[in-house]
Amino acid sequence: MRQKLRTATAATALLAFAGMAHADGELNIYNWGDYTSPELIKKFEQAHNVKVTITDYDSNDTALAKVRAGGHGFDIVVPSANYVPIWVKEGLLLEARPDQMENFKNVDPRWVDVHWDPGRHYSVPWQWGVTGIGVNTKVYGGDINTSAIFLDPPAELVGKINVAPEMNDVLYATIKYFGGDWCTDDKELLRKVRDKLVEAKTKWLAMDYSVTDKLPAGDYSAVYYWNGAIMRSRLANQDIKFGYPKEGYPIFMDSVAILKDAKNVENAKLFMNFIMDPENAAMVSAFAKYANGIKGSEQFMPEDMKTAPELVVPAEFEKAGEFLEACSPEVVDLYSRIWTDVQK
Amino acid sequence: MTSAAEIVTQVERDDVRARWLLSAPALLIIFFAAIGPLFVMLAYSVMVKGDYGDVRFGELSLDGWFSVLFQRDIFDDTIGLADAHLSIFWRSVKLSLITTLVTLALGFPTAYFIATRPPHTREVWVFLVTIPFWTNLLIRTFAMQEVIRNEGILNTLMIRLGVIDQPIQLMYTDAAILFGMVYVYLPLMVLPLYASMEKLDFRLVEAGYDLYATRLRVLWRIIIPLVRPGIVAGSILVFIPSLGAYVIPRVLGGGKSMMLGNLIELQFGAGRNWPLGAAISITLMAMVMLALLVYVRNAARSGAQHG
Numbered sequence: 001m002r003q004k005l006r007t008a009t010a011a012t013a014l015l016a017f018a019g020m021a022h023a024d025g026e027l028n029i030y031n032w033g034d035y036t037s038p039e040l041i042k043k044f045e046q047a048h049n050v051k052v053t054i055t056d057y058d059s060n061d062t063a064l065a066k067v068r069a070g071g072h073g074f075d076i077v078v079p080s081a082n083y084v085p086i087w088v089k090e091g092l093l094l095e096a097r098p099d100q101m102e103n104f105k106n107v108d109p110r111w112v113d114v115h116w117d118p119g120r121h122y123s124v125p126w127q128w129g130v131t132g133i134g135v136n137t138k139v140y141g142g143d144i145n146t147s148a149i150f151l152d153p154p155a156e157l158v159g160k161i162n163v164a165p166e167m168n169d170v171l172y173a174t175i176k177y178f179g180g181d182w183c184t185d186d187k188e189l190l191r192k193v194r195d196k197l198v199e200a201k202t203k204w205l206a207m208d209y210s211v212t213d214k215l216p217a218g219d220y221s222a223v224y225y226w227n228g229a230i231m232r233s234r235l236a237n238q239d240i241k242f243g244y245p246k247e248g249y250p251i252f253m254d255s256v257a258i259l260k261d262a263k264n265v266e267n268a269k270l271f272m273n274f275i276m277d278p279e280n281a282a283m284v285s286a287f288a289k290y291a292n293g294i295k296g297s298e299q300f301m302p303e304d305m306k307t308a309p310e311l312v313v314p315a316e317f318e319k320a321g322e323f324l325e326a327c328s329p330e331v332v333d334l335y336s337r338i339w340t341d342v343q344k
Numbered sequence: 345m346t347s348a349a350e351i352v353t354q355v356e357r358d359d360v361r362a363r364w365l366l367s368a369p370a371l372l373i374i375f376f377a378a379i380g381p382l383f384v385m386l387a388y389s390v391m392v393k394g395d396y397g398d399v400r401f402g403e404l405s406l407d408g409w410f411s412v413l414f415q416r417d418i419f420d421d422t423i424g425l426a427d428a429h430l431s432i433f434w435r436s437v438k439l440s441l442i443t444t445l446v447t448l449a450l451g452f453p454t455a456y457f458i459a460t461r462p463p464h465t466r467e468v469w470v471f472l473v474t475i476p477f478w479t480n481l482l483i484r485t486f487a488m489q490e491v492i493r494n495e496g497i498l499n500t501l502m503i504r505l506g507v508i509d510q511p512i513q514l515m516y517t518d519a520a521i522l523f524g525m526v527y528v529y530l531p532l533m534v535l536p537l538y539a540s541m542e543k544l545d546f547r548l549v550e551a552g553y554d555l556y557a558t559r560l561r562v563l564w565r566i567i568i569p570l571v572r573p574g575i576v577a578g579s580i581l582v583f584i585p586s587l588g589a590y591v592i593p594r595v596l597g598g599g600k601s602m603m604l605g606n607l608i609e610l611q612f613g614a615g616r617n618w619p620l621g622a623a624i625s626i627t628l629m630a631m632v633m634l635a636l637l638v639y640v641r642n643a644a645r646s647g648a649q650h651g
Contacts, residue, residue, distance in 0.1 A: 065613060218495050
């Protein structure tokens, strides 16, 4: 009896000690909602003895506004490509030099000299994808490889469409729909873009997030949204199909960066290096279903992702995809005024 | 030598100072936590907007206030009314007024029912009314979404019963916002109504019947005038938060049908126009003040009638 008691006490003490040891490092990640693999975090926590906390945001602007306000306590943020230069310019990011880290050799050369962070002095690839069309084929059986699905919707889809509330993605598709180029300031064309969006919006149901739950459930029958979310919807409902708008669709990449006022810089750097490991990058993708920018991660990916129509761009649509560059402030101002007109 | 009069003034002065000192903590909190931020908002509303949100300090501009009601056309720079904002103002006022009327129509009989129960059971009924407050507003709004979505409880039930064969689109409509607001704000109507009905002297109602008044006449000439302060207080309590509602239109309106709260959020977020956001916030506050003025005037009038 006494022996048992002593063992129990020892075990308790050991547990308490383990608990303490576990909490000796911290890392606070501020990332898009529904985007961070819990298995990846668990693996990182165990490998480096760090307690990770994740906080969600739903838009680049929310993240920017919150961090600028200060007192946030975050170490890592995951902004989209066109926002990275803003974060840098506003002096919010730490020049962490990931290009000198051990695992940097794994980064696909395509994602090294990127226009938003030449040479990768601030950020490392997290995930990239495209914005495209998702349609419930039970409701509509026609051609879905076109932006007309949400700009000139077929009668079956009117009133059942959700469009991502992202200014750049929506304006890009519409400008391309009228044959213009990104960052154009051609007023005639932009007037057509504005009028089309204002008219099309009356045929939409919502401009919202949380597609992974509402598209399979039938709340939406069509979406203009990100490919990973649409793939997850298809896995939940086989009637969902993905379409690449042939007129033009945006490619995006979100990158992991460290904040200048981070309190756990060393752990944040460990995390940066950690996700550039192919096996870990595959975990990132396996959860949110977007491609990552790490060479050799494919072999660790789940089988269904290697052939997924949402991720493997068909040759005929490859040319239609484009990375959105940051436009000049005058053009951004013009675009955001059009966007306010659309959002009213 | 000090004269008696001087001693009296000295005591009075001490008394005044003691009162100020005693109320100083509360006054300081009110000044810094309630009035101070309003001045910050006022200051922000008259500055030039920053490129990525925030404002440029020291650079004054009335653009924020100008764009509350007017806009320059994007393409030819002509000035016109900002119909986007006006339609949002109108939707907010309209939905808030309807919410107030519906909660009044539902809350009045409820409060009357509670007030006419035996005293010891009244408390139980009032307690039941407050139960929804135990759950966070956000969770209740998402729960509401589960009820009214296309494959939600309501539509499934009606299809099973054969009332309809296609789900009715309730989510993301003004009706959904209205439904949500009525549900959330109903207790705020019932409680003040009950408070004034509890004080109602039902002998007056009986006297009315004794004098051959019809039920409608009793309601109109006796009950309503007597519980009027409750009606006004309840209406104000429902109308004001409805006007600034944010979560309910965001979740149930799908980000497409904005109300004032969402318009303000847009300016501080993706719109990156803090001066405009501040100006709209102050406009919203002015509207609330207007509603309160109506309340005060009404209260004064009913006080004069019965006092």
